[in-house]
Amino acid sequence: METIDDVIVKRLSKSLLKFMQIVDPERQYGFDKPLVEAWNRLELNDQRKLYAYMLYRKWRGEGFYGTPYEMVKNCHPYPFNWNGTAWINKMIKSDTCMVRAKFGGSYGIYTLDEARLYQMTEIVALNFKFSNETS
Numbered sequence: 001m002e003t004i005d006d007v008i009v010k011r012l013s014k015s016l017l018k019f020m021q022i023v024d025p026e027r028q029y030g031f032d033k034p035l036v037e038a039w040n041r042l043e044l045n046d047q048r049k050l051y052a053y054m055l056y057r058k059w060r061g062e063g064f065y066g067t068p069y070e071m072v073k074n075c076h077p078y079p080f081n082w083n084g085t086a087w088i089n090k091m092i093k094s095d096t097c098m099v100r101a102k103f104g105g106s107y108g109i110y111t112l113d114e115a116r117l118y119q120m121t122e123i124v125a126l127n128f129k130f131s132n133e134t135s
Contacts, residue, residue: 015039015047022054023064023071035069042072049117053077056111060087079118081108098126 016031016039029035039047050072054064060080064071082088082098088109091098097112101120112130115123 015051019047019051019054019072020068022051022058023068029068032069035072038069038072045117048113049077050075052111052113052117053080056080060085079103079108079110079114079120081110083109092127094127097128097130100124100126 016036019039020027020029020031042050053075054071054077057064066074081103082091091109091111099110099112099115099120100107100122101110101115101124102122103110103115103118103120107122109126110118110120112123112125112128114120
């Protein structure tokens with residue numbers, strides 16, 4: 001359940017602008033009413049999941065399909081398991097905090113942001129140090 005603070009944060013944080021900078025850097029689409037309303041209907045955590053999902057797709061060089069409105073309405077983001085991919089070494093060497101975590105009954109390598117967003121368990125830091133409060 002969203003609190004009024006969550007709603008205010010969504011509207012004031014310019015999160016839709018950040019999302020649009022990822023999925024539409026050439027500014028081909030505007031901030032029309034249906035897009036803004038669809039974005040604001042998402043819970044704050046769902047906005048964060050969608051943002052992270054699209055950001056990591058961009059990092060991997062994967063394309064986006066549809067309009068930003070269609071992405072907001074139809075995309076079902078999920079955490080990306082970096083284990084065994086061509087990008088794992090780059091991610092471990094980057095400033096992005098990477099963890100081993102359990103999600104859906106299986107272990108994988110995820111960003112710390114994803115581990116938190118998807119409430120993963122048994123989180124172990126790989127390329128940084130953190131306290132047990134994180135897991």
